[in-house]
Amino acid sequence: MNREALLPRAALAAFFVVLLVATAAGATTSPTTYSAYNSDWDGTSALRERAETATGAEPVAVSTRAYDRADAPSTLAVVVAPSSSYTTAELATVRSFVEGGGVLVVAADVDPTAANDLLAGVGAGARLDGRPLRDERSFFRTAALPVVRDVRDDPLTRGVDELTLNHPTAVEPNGAQVLVATSGFAYLDDERNALLDLEEDMRSYPVATTERIGDGQVVTLADPSLFLNGMADRSDNAQFIDNLVTARETTILDFTHGATVPPFVVALGIVQRTPLLQALLVGAAVVAVSVWAFAPDLGARLRGRGLGSTRGRRPHRRSTVGADAASLRASLRRAHPDWDDASVERVAAVVAQRLTDARRDRGD
Template identity: 40%
Template structure:
């Protein structure tokens, strides 16, 4: 006798398993991301480690989809992280960011492309600008001159326990003349060695119009009661590069003095649909009330089970019961009927095997009657 788990044939079970796999794949697809620097991307180039590192230093992390969040968040004790923005911050958003920093917040901007980030930095009034050319160092690097090892790190609270940084095709920072009157207060947190150069023509080697020199890759500048930190390579904070010395320690130093971490994706399309839906519901009391009411209705209907819901369940149970009855011999049939049933189910078995199985069924049938 061939058992039929849950009353279904094996092809039906395989179809159900396939459907379940499809559902799981769809859930994973809408709940994760493969975008670089994405907080829901657990791959090597994702930034899912940001929330883990925030938790490691005792800070709460939050995904920001709209800069209006800066108007309600407490600036003191909060650091906002902007990784490689894809679109420009409009004037209203820039104003919110500037007010957040001036009120005591910390803003970290990390990018290696000058277009959008430099516009933001200029609007915020800081001196640091991204150069945009790939930074290389033939002497101090990790496996490749484009993976520059930055060994000149200043001793400051923002670089506590940091002896070096490892870049991944990053660029350098240029310090423009400040438009704000007063002394220059921009602090260089990390400098390359004197053997670094900017690869102007991207040919992977130093040419006559390129020169060896030190280049800053991380700066901090006070703005009002807060400060803006600029890093010339967002890859420092991706999952794979956090394991390179001392990138994780640098992130810890940046986060450790803060209670809250705002990860700003308001100008980057890196959030999966399921995450966006969750964040929308979280930010909308009306939607929370709506979905809460729907959940209560579902629970109530399941408990009462009205006729239009109870009828399909009864039919399903009856169908399964009929299948079980048709797929197994009756409890009190004779030996001949059982042998015929077994032979029909397994035409490839020889007579001796059919007889052995028949005897086992008879024994179980006899034991079952005695137990009753």
């Protein structure tokens, strides 16, 4: 194949490579806040990587069926900022997981409706208040980022002396054990005006609780921002996250009702759980490679036997100078009677060679 024909094909191949890379990046990442596939400050990719390193498996669940497949006594599940409520069937699945010995961590802040529905559905007593929690004495940069230092002894708080929160709410224990609480100078901003009003009560508020449900445990957190990439290095947040993801042999990150999971990840999860689909994809790949490897020879054989398709082909136009040397010479003499025999022979040879080259390039 000559260079002129090769360059357009190379350009087209480069275009498809760029398109494939761009499509793959879009299908495996997400810009959504709290997404485990968002590597910016407001994503939770660091949480996913920690969980994957600790347990040696992809931790993100694409459906609540992950709870059915899990070995509950050796599994911890983290629900991060759910934005829609679980169905009755899904709640039954999660409750069965907890009662069977699983640990469920529920983290939500100023829109706690879906999280509170989940807590009620699994039989937990704790609830999230929903009003912004501020601390005028112990904070990072602003009272909306409380630094909490009232940390009770528990395996989940091992090595944790303080946590830095980001626009949290408070947890109403309702009988649950308090793990972490604010200083006595915190208040719930009922008016949402960033001011301590007369009717707002300044005191210590719980921000993390734990309680037993059946053979399992439910941990309620007043701030999912603990898991954000941009907050992981504040105070002892990273140690607290490590305590969570290493508490059991397996960790599930449940974003099924929160941040979106990229489509490629969803598709990959379906393939991994479907042996028949895996076999079909492998078979399709084998066929594709075989066609790619043998198609050129197959096409040449079909053309040689007259079996190739003629659709779209342009019929060859016979040259006005003929196909053989005698016809070429005769045509040249008629067109140029003033040429001598040597000139006619030389031009006829050049024209015949160019016709041969053109036919070879067309595959004739």
